Amino acid sequence: MTAPAPTAPRPWRERVPAVLVLEDGRTFRGQAYGAIGETFGEAVFNTGMSGYQETLTDPSYHRQVVVMTAPQIGNTGVNDEDPESKRIWVAGYVVRDPARVPSNWRSQRSLDAELTAQGVVGISGIDTRALTRHLRERGAMRVGIFSGPALAEPAELLSRVLQAPEMKGADLCAEVATTEPYVVPAIGEKKFTVAAVDLGIKAMTPHRMAERGIEVHVLPANATAEDIYAVQPDGVFFSNGPGDPATADHQVAVLREVLSRRTPFFGICFGNQILGRALGFGTYKLKYGHRGINQPVQDRTTGKVEVTAHNHGFAVQAPLDQVSDTPFGRAEVSHVCLNDDVVEGLQCLDTPAFSVQYHPEAAAGPHDAAYLFDRFVELIAAAPTRTTAGS
Numbered sequence: 595m596t597a598p599a600p601t602a603p604r605p606w607r608e609r610v611p612a613v614l615v616l617e618d619g620r621t622f623r624g625q626a627y628g629a630i631g632e633t634f635g636e637a638v639f640n641t642g643m644s645g646y647q648e649t650l651t652d653p654s655y656h657r658q659v660v661v662m663t664a665p666q667i668g669n670t671g672v673n674d675e676d677p678e679s680k681r682i683w684v685a686g687y688v689v690r691d692p693a694r695v696p697s698n699w700r701s702q703r704s705l706d707a708e709l710t711a712q713g714v715v716g717i718s719g720i721d722t723r724a725l726t727r728h729l730r731e732r733g734a735m736r737v738g739i740f741s742g743p744a745l746a747e748p749a750e751l752l753s754r755v756l757q758a759p760e761m762k763g764a765d766l767c768a769e770v771a772t773t774e775p776y777v778v779p780a781i782g783e784k785k786f787t788v789a790a791v792d793l794g795i796k797a798m799t800p801h802r803m804a805e806r807g808i809e810v811h812v813l814p815a816n817a818t819a820e821d822i823y824a825v826q827p828d829g830v831f832f833s834n835g836p837g838d839p840a841t842a843d844h845q846v847a848v849l850r851e852v853l854s855r856r857t858p859f860f861g862i863c864f865g866n867q868i869l870g871r872a873l874g875f876g877t878y879k880l881k882y883g884h885r886g887i888n889q890p891v892q893d894r895t896t897g898k899v900e901v902t903a904h905n906h907g908f909a910v911q912a913p914l915d916q917v918s919d920t921p922f923g924r925a926e927v928s929h930v931c932l933n934d935d936v937v938e939g940l941q942c943l944d945t946p947a948f949s950v951q952y953h954p955e956a957a958a959g960p961h962d963a964a965y966l967f968d969r970f971v972e973l974i975a976a977a978p979t980r981t982t983a984g985s
């Protein structure tokens with residue numbers, strides 16, 4: 595047997611100058627990474643040291659330019675198994691030191707080639723630590739990346755960044771969600787049916803439910819209560835998603851109907867913010883958000899601390915140390931971020947509903963919070979409204 599020929603290293607791409615311009619005028623110069631051209635979005639940083647494929651394909655990053663704090667990105671290349679949706683959603687990508695030659699047994703192509711093929715404009719070779727510190731001090735803000743023919747005088751580039759839309763007030767779910775319902779079958783014996791409203795759902799979320807015997811009916815973001823009850827669900831789920839939860843009036847109204855019918859409910863991230871609003875709490879924009887896979891959260895119902903995956907720029911405003919009276923009975927903050935006391939979960943005490951602001955589906959990220967899917971199953975199993983027969 596002859597050994598396979600070693601793959602020739604890809605020659606490093608030609609250096610094309612690129613510039614990143616923040617809305618407050620701070621500018622970073624580097625090289626084009628991925629597609630050449632221009633892009634605009636909200637500059638946010640992600641502290642995950644792994645999982646860049648999952649980050650890029652998370653629909654919640656729609657219209658955001660993601661700065662990776664880990665200095666080396668792309669080392670393990672790109673495969674067709676890890677994406678969380680059908681495409682890359684980030685509006686732009688900012689890295690310090692991209693891999694020249696990816697190396698991993700699962701790698702099918704380079705990240706640079708994938709970004710280029712999907713038309714995602716990025717920039718490399720900039721001081722991502724300085725940029726992150728700037729965003730941490732000044733807050734998330736609008737940004738533009740320009741390369742090739744898009745390069746122009748700094749004042750001209752800045753004025754174009756200032757014309758880009760802000761994230762506050764952005765209504766984006768319908769731009770990323772499925773337009774047609776589809777079903778993710780239960781793995782093994784089917785025990786329950788769940789209607790999952792897709793506000794920007796990640797593929798791992800219905801998978802985590804399917805693993806527990808749930809048949810998941812994924813519905814478009816504009817699904818009505820009638821659409822939800824047409825699938826005769828034992829439980830209802832609202833997913834993660836991009837944009838400002840203050841714009842999600844339709845989903846809040848639908849969820850109020852679900853809560854009043856006492857159907858078991860679980861929400862993740864955007865879904866947590868919608869539960870918050872349905873209960874009468876407000877939402878607000880965080881200064882720079884939580885994005886990464888090592889955020890410490892305490893489950894106040896057990897006292898346990900879990901290390902968790904986050905991607906949120908908004909949060910629910912609810913009192914931490916008292917039970918609140920809501921139109922759906924009493925509710926309390928069940929989870930809190932230990933870095934900054936931000937509300938990370940809500941638990942209704944008189945209605946079968948709960949939610950978390952972070953990502954128990956853990957794609958990417960630690961699996962500490964997987965128990966939340968088990969809690970959902972327990973809530974469904976205990977509900978008198980259950981429609982699916984079985985165990």
Ligand SMILES: NC(=O)CC[C@H](N)C(=O)O
Pocket residue numbers: 654833834835836837838839862863864865905906907908909
């Ligand atoms: N991942 C999410 O669902 C994010 C929710 C919302 N868009 C936020 O930024 O807070």
